[in-house]
Each structure stands twice: as structure tokens, then as C-alpha cells.
Amino acid sequence: MCGIAGWIKKGKIEKKVLENMTRVLSHRGPDGEGFYMNENPSFSVGLGHRRLKIIDLVTGDQPMSNEDGSIWLVYNGEVYNFKELREELTKKGHRFSSRSDTEVIIHLYEEEGENLLSRINGMFAFALWDEKKKKLLIARDRLGIKPLYYYVGEKEFAFASEIKSFLHLPSFNREIKGEAIHYYLFLQYIPSPHTIFKKVWKLPPAHYLLWEDGKIRVEKYWEVEYRDYPDKGEKYYRERLRELLEDAVKIRLVSDVPFGAFLSGGIDSTIVVGVMADYLKEPVRTFSMGFDVASFNELHYAKVASETFQTEHHEFRVKPPNVLELLPILIWHYDEPFADPSSIPTYMVSQLARRYVTMVLSGDGGDEVFAGYHRYLAERLLSLFRPFFFPFHFSPFLSFINSLPESTRINDLSRRLKRFLNRMDLPSAERYISWLLIFDLERISWLYTSEFEKKVKEIYPPDFLKKYFEKSLSLSTLGRCQYTDLKTYLPEDILTKVDRASMANSLECRVPFLDHRVVEFMASVPPHYKLRGFLLKYLLKKTFKDKLPPKIYFRGKHGFGVPIGKWFREELYAFTEKILLEKRTISRGYFKRKGIERLLEEHKRGRFDHSHRLWTLLMLELWHRFYIDQRLSNLTPSISVYSL
Structure with missing residues (x-):
């Protein structure tokens, strides 16, 4: 690389x-x-x-x-x-x-x-x-x-x-x-x-x-087409997927330097490590990152996978002090505002891996290619049972649900119920796109200054996502959702995150699930083999069941989350409040002070989980202080976050 x-x-x-x-x-x-x-x-x-x-x-x-x-x-x-x-x-x-x-x-x-x-x-x-x-x-x-x-x-x-x-x-x-x-x-x-x-x-x-x-x-020069192809039967799809994915891993093992794999303990990384173990004579070197916050920590699952394949395993836990130290480094390497907080553990697991290897394989792309996101399941539920759920949208029950406080747990039930029930009256394109947004029009309206709002009023960012949803040739909602993610969220967020975090540590990261042959093949697989009933990644899990320990095979989707919600209510609150409400921040002319204060106050009280919105604002302001306020000669990742 x-x-x-x-x-x-x-x-x-x-x-x-x-x-x-x-x-x-x-x-x-x-x-x-x-x-x-x-x-x-x-x-x-x-x-x-x-x-x-x-x-x-x-x-x-x-x-x-x-x-x-x-x-x-x-x-x-x-x-x-x-x-x-x-x-x-x-x-x-x-x-x-x-x-x-x-x-x-x-x-x-x-x-x-x-x-x-x-x-x-x-x-x-x-x-x-x-x-x-x-x-x-x-x-x-x-x-x-x-x-x-x-x-x-x-x-x-x-x-x-x-x-x-x-x-x-x-x-x-x-x-x-x-x-x-x-x-x-x-x-x-x-x-x-x-x-x-x-x-x-x-x-x-x-x-x-x-x-x-x-x-x-x-x-x-290339396009992937999600269309409605003839059904060739589950046996064919399982055999062909196994052939393609095993080869995709195999050809990515060619290297003249030591290599290993990221191992989260999820379905995707476990399968990659399992296939690697088949081809290698020596143990696979594996690397995992976790947190002290229990609902966000997957290290025990990574340990199960490591023990199954007898890997040479290494792990590290991220804590709030690590985050503050990392902020200038992340801002330097991402070049422009970027607000996926999982860049923190991705950077740190890359740093850990680089002590032992120069190249790793990862399971990135698995959710997009094989249908692994909870939002795919939510769309399935709404398409099947919308008539049943619809009365709740206009009932006192919805008002009650919207009044519930939101915890900062990774799979908080009240937060998910609010998102689910408040979206049911939207058309399919708008409904799916709403799952992908950090801010919505309502919160933007009380955040933006009138001057900045005038500058951008002709642009509606969700249209960037909508054009792909509507462009997809698939007649199925799942195919449209996957195509949208493959064209937007995957390259703009996931792959950007992994490239910058790994290359910041001079570590090459290879992604076998994104071998174009695998992507093209999975686009041709009928939706019911990817999402079977309410089982996400059905075809992938069935095809590689022999590589998945029972604790991992039967676990629910977890996601690569970061406990910033807890941190913003506790360890990082004072720092975030200071940065976002300083005169320098407000004077940039983007945001009203009252709008920022409202986000901070609602999050602190537990009324809403605004953690991703606060992180987005914090990274934007710190980016300005780094890339706009500093002279070129002072631009270095060694700057202390407290001097910005």
C-alpha cells in the first residue's frame, strides 16, 4: 500500500x-x-x-x-x-x-x-x-x-x-x-x-x-446491478458463494510481509479468520478492540473465535482518555470533517496490529453485501405488517413512546421503537433514507443560523441517497436498500474510515467480501436467500455454518458501536460543552448557541441520545481549529487537543 x-x-x-x-x-x-x-x-x-x-x-x-x-x-x-x-x-x-x-x-x-x-x-x-x-x-x-x-x-x-x-x-x-x-x-x-x-x-x-x-x-467503468434474476436454488447459491469467497480470501494472502486479521467476534470477521486458518500452516494473528462499557464490548466473542481457530490473539480496551489524545491525530488523517466515532477503535486496533504485522484482512463490507443491517429487517417488518403498526402512529401510544428517555446502550429499545414507529407513514425511499441520517430537518432548523440556512437552502442532502435508491433496477426493497448502501455509506463512511485509520499506522487492510466477483454474485441472489424471514445474512451464515461457533452463529447483530453517549454524559461532557459553546465556535456563523445548548441539555438529562449529533458538531469545530485556524507550518498530529 x-x-x-x-x-x-x-x-x-x-x-x-x-x-x-x-x-x-x-x-x-x-x-x-x-x-x-x-x-x-x-x-x-x-x-x-x-x-x-x-x-x-x-x-x-x-x-x-x-x-x-x-x-x-x-x-x-x-x-x-x-x-x-x-x-x-x-x-x-x-x-x-x-x-x-x-x-x-x-x-x-x-x-x-x-x-x-x-x-x-x-x-x-x-x-x-x-x-x-x-x-x-x-x-x-x-x-x-x-x-x-x-x-x-x-x-x-x-x-x-x-x-x-x-x-x-x-x-x-x-x-x-x-x-x-x-x-x-x-x-x-x-x-x-x-x-x-x-x-x-x-x-x-x-x-x-x-x-x-x-x-x-x-x-x-463498472456498475453492479441488483435486479430480479431467476432463482437457481439454495444449493447452487451456497456452493457458488463458498467457492468465490474462499478464493477471495486465498488470493489476498499473497504477501512478502507478515499479516493477520481484524477479529471482532462477529459473523463476518469470524468467517474470514476461519477461511484463512484453512490456508495457513501457522496460526493466524488476530487483533481485537473493546470497551469497559459492557453493552459495547465484544471481546468475549472475539476470544471464542480465537480459541476455535487457535489464533495468536491480541486485544486492547479503549477508554475516554485515549479518545482525547486521539482527536488531533484523527482530524489530521481524515483531512475533512468525518463523524463516524468507530474511527477511534479502528485506529487503535490498527495501531495494535502494526506492532506485529504489516497487512491484515478484515470483514468490512459484509453487512452491505450479505444484508446484515437491522434497518433491512425494519424495512421488512414495515412492509409486511405496516397495516398492523399504522394505528399506533396516531395513537396516544406513540406519544407515550416518544416521551420515554433514551439510554446510551448500543441497542436501546426506546430509541429503536421511536425510530421505527415515527417512520411508518413515510414512502419506502424516504423511510429507508431516514435511517441513515444524523440530523433531520426539524433539528437542523433550530440549529442553523438564518444566514447559513439561506446559503444552503437549495440543497437537500438526503437526495444524495435517494437518487441511488430510485436508480436501483431491483423490484425488491431489500435490493434497493443494499444498492443505496453499496454506493453511499460503504465507500463514503466505512471504507474511508478503515483506509485512513489503517494507513495512519502504515498498515494495509484487505477486504475479501468486496472482491467484485462476490459483490456481483450476491447482487444476483434473490432477496429471500439474504434475508430469510427475520434472519439477516441467511445465505452467508448457512454457507459457512461450519466456521461459526454456536455462540457466534446464534448471537444477534451487534454493530461496531462506540460508547460516546455515556462519555458525553460523563467523562467528556465538560470538554464538549466548552468547545461547542465557546465564542470562536459560535462566531463561525453556522449554528445558534441556543440550538447547541438544547442538544447538550437534552442529552445530559437523558431525554434523547444526541451522542452522534454532538460528536458530529465536535469533530466539525475541532477540524476548523486544526485545518483553518492553524498555519500550514503548525499542522501536525502531535498538537494537543487542549491547545486547539
Whole structure:
């Protein structure tokens, strides 16, 4: 895994700028760096690369070129089918100078141009400069596992693995997009192609960009289709899934460095570890993260899985002091406001794993691909029994339910009942989307200042989700929900979280459940094999029942939660109140003081669990203090949170 950066501009490229753009990504590639620079009559090109050595530790340095130096590549990721592609290309006369998967892309481009993307099985973000055609190709993998950003300036273009590289461009101004903050507050992330900064864009998953003579063209090269395919029978689906998923794990075990796996004790990570154990002669190294708060702690389940497969197991417990120490580090690595609190344990389990290994496998993507979220079950219940539940929506019973206090337990019943009953009168698209929102219109209305509300009134962030729900070709609600999650929540939240947290610790994370063959296959599986009655992940659990200890097979869905609700009522309340109500925060012009005070007071009293909303506001303000208020020379993750 690596970090990449590049710059095209009119006139000469300053080498020091390219070096700074690249070296700020050293956490993504601590094992070496390389540069390519070329001056043309009308513009200059520069490519930079930071390397984390995983495959071919001796001859795989980048930037890498073809035989005559007319094509240059910087690459971040892994091509899992590179051996087959290499053999095919060798037969066609291509000569290889390394054992790396990177070189395969260069020669495949010589054969097929941009169409090479359909041939690759992997996770990747790369940039390829074609000197003969004076053309730049940048591309991102199908599911969005690896990140790629680009900056469009006056007579210049730049790209990088992370936004922080652009801060070193002489022309770059840290101008905030107001609409990005609006999106963030609803979704807890800023969706593609937007970013927090003006002139900076995310390249969406499954897309490539061509730069040629100052003109930019962005194209999609892959799509997954959830449609209503003919039913081939459960036996066929179980056998085919087993074949695909075992191979997906197997090809991700190719490595020249030590590796292991994240193990939460849930269905997904347990299956991954179980399949790994079949292929490895030595014990799998496994890593888990837990909490002292019982309802959020899964370490006992991880221990059950570890004992079943006799792994070399390591674990750690997260406590509130760890969180405050981590905040500047998380803000630095995520580059823009990002409010998924599970970034905390993800960072810490990555830090733990990096002490022992350089690469891990994880079970990320399992909920989206195999139908594991509780909201899928809620939609099933409402679709089947809505006529029965509907009278409760207009009865005193609903008023009573809405008056109940909310605990901070991960599966609090009153909170779930409120969400369930208050959504039943919505159309299916709006109802499903409402499960995914952090703030709703009502709370936004008493939070925003009138000035900020005017700036963003033309934008309705839930429409970002709705367009995918309505675009899905599936006739089933489950298929539409899965497609929406696969296109939004998975790449924008889950994969962003895992990439930044793991790469912050120079750790590569591979995700076998997101092998595109597995994703495409599961999209073709009829809904009743994914959600059978009220059993989530039916096909996955039945197929790999032999890999699941009974305590894990029969346990309910837990989720990767963080006890921020408890922390915001106890250990972190004073800190959060101070930051959110300070004059500096209010003077930014986004929020009314009374709105923030109401959130704090309702949460503290236990009236509502506003923990995710408070976390979203806290991370936004701390991001401003870090990336906007600080000088570039002071931007470092070693800043104390108390000095922000």
C-alpha cells in the first residue's frame, strides 16, 4: 500500500513542492519515495510516490515505467490476479523487470488502454502518464476501497491519495464549501464528488479521469446491478458463494510481509479468520478492540473465535482518555470533517496490529453485501405488517413512546421503537433514507443560523441517497436498500474510515467480501436467500455454518458501536460543552448557541441520545481549529487537543 501525488501545470514544476506533496503522505508509505518529472513545451508533469512494501520488496520501487520510458505509473493498492495477467502479457511479448503487481498495469495499459480497468481484480488508486499521447489517466477501484482526490486550479491540475497534499500547492486556498458542511451534518461524511474545500474533488468509486491538453473527462467503468434474476436454488447459491469467497480470501494472502486479521467476534470477521486458518500452516494473528462499557464490548466473542481457530490473539480496551489524545491525530488523517466515532477503535486496533504485522484482512463490507443491517429487517417488518403498526402512529401510544428517555446502550429499545414507529407513514425511499441520517430537518432548523440556512437552502442532502435508491433496477426493497448502501455509506463512511485509520499506522487492510466477483454474485441472489424471514445474512451464515461457533452463529447483530453517549454524559461532557459553546465556535456563523445548548441539555438529562449529533458538531469545530485556524507550518498530529 502506498501514497501517491502528482502535479501538472503550465511552466516549470518546483521540485520542492512535489516533494512536500508526497512526503506529507509518508504514513501511507514509510519504506521509500520516488519522483518523476518531465518538462514539455506548454506544461510540466510531476509524479510522486511513497511506498509501503508488501510484494516484491527489492525491485518494486515507483514511479515505474515501461521499457522505453514513455509510460510512467504511481500506484496505491494491490492487483490480486496479477500473476495470471503477467503470464498472459508475457506470452504477448511484454518484458517485466520486477515481480510486483504494479508493472502489470503498465503493460496492460499498452495492450488495452483505459479498458485495462475491467481486467483488474483488486483495490487501487493510480495515476498513469502517457508521454507519447501527453495524457494522464487516474483511476479508482470499483468499490472505493482506496481514495483518490484531485484539484483543479488555474492552468494546473493535481491529484493525491489524501487532501492534505494540496495544502502545499502555492495556489491553494483553504476555502470551505458551505454545502459540504450541510451534507456532512446530515450524513456524517461529505459525499463524492464533493469535499470540504473548493476546487478539490473526490474521484468516485469505479470511475477514471482523463486529463489531456488541459481538459478533464470523468467516466464510470463498472456498475453492479441488483435486479430480479431467476432463482437457481439454495444449493447452487451456497456452493457458488463458498467457492468465490474462499478464493477471495486465498488470493489476498499473497504477501512478502507478515499479516493477520481484524477479529471482532462477529459473523463476518469470524468467517474470514476461519477461511484463512484453512490456508495457513501457522496460526493466524488476530487483533481485537473493546470497551469497559459492557453493552459495547465484544471481546468475549472475539476470544471464542480465537480459541476455535487457535489464533495468536491480541486485544486492547479503549477508554475516554485515549479518545482525547486521539482527536488531533484523527482530524489530521481524515483531512475533512468525518463523524463516524468507530474511527477511534479502528485506529487503535490498527495501531495494535502494526506492532506485529504489516497487512491484515478484515470483514468490512459484509453487512452491505450479505444484508446484515437491522434497518433491512425494519424495512421488512414495515412492509409486511405496516397495516398492523399504522394505528399506533396516531395513537396516544406513540406519544407515550416518544416521551420515554433514551439510554446510551448500543441497542436501546426506546430509541429503536421511536425510530421505527415515527417512520411508518413515510414512502419506502424516504423511510429507508431516514435511517441513515444524523440530523433531520426539524433539528437542523433550530440549529442553523438564518444566514447559513439561506446559503444552503437549495440543497437537500438526503437526495444524495435517494437518487441511488430510485436508480436501483431491483423490484425488491431489500435490493434497493443494499444498492443505496453499496454506493453511499460503504465507500463514503466505512471504507474511508478503515483506509485512513489503517494507513495512519502504515498498515494495509484487505477486504475479501468486496472482491467484485462476490459483490456481483450476491447482487444476483434473490432477496429471500439474504434475508430469510427475520434472519439477516441467511445465505452467508448457512454457507459457512461450519466456521461459526454456536455462540457466534446464534448471537444477534451487534454493530461496531462506540460508547460516546455515556462519555458525553460523563467523562467528556465538560470538554464538549466548552468547545461547542465557546465564542470562536459560535462566531463561525453556522449554528445558534441556543440550538447547541438544547442538544447538550437534552442529552445530559437523558431525554434523547444526541451522542452522534454532538460528536458530529465536535469533530466539525475541532477540524476548523486544526485545518483553518492553524498555519500550514503548525499542522501536525502531535498538537494537543487542549491547545486547539
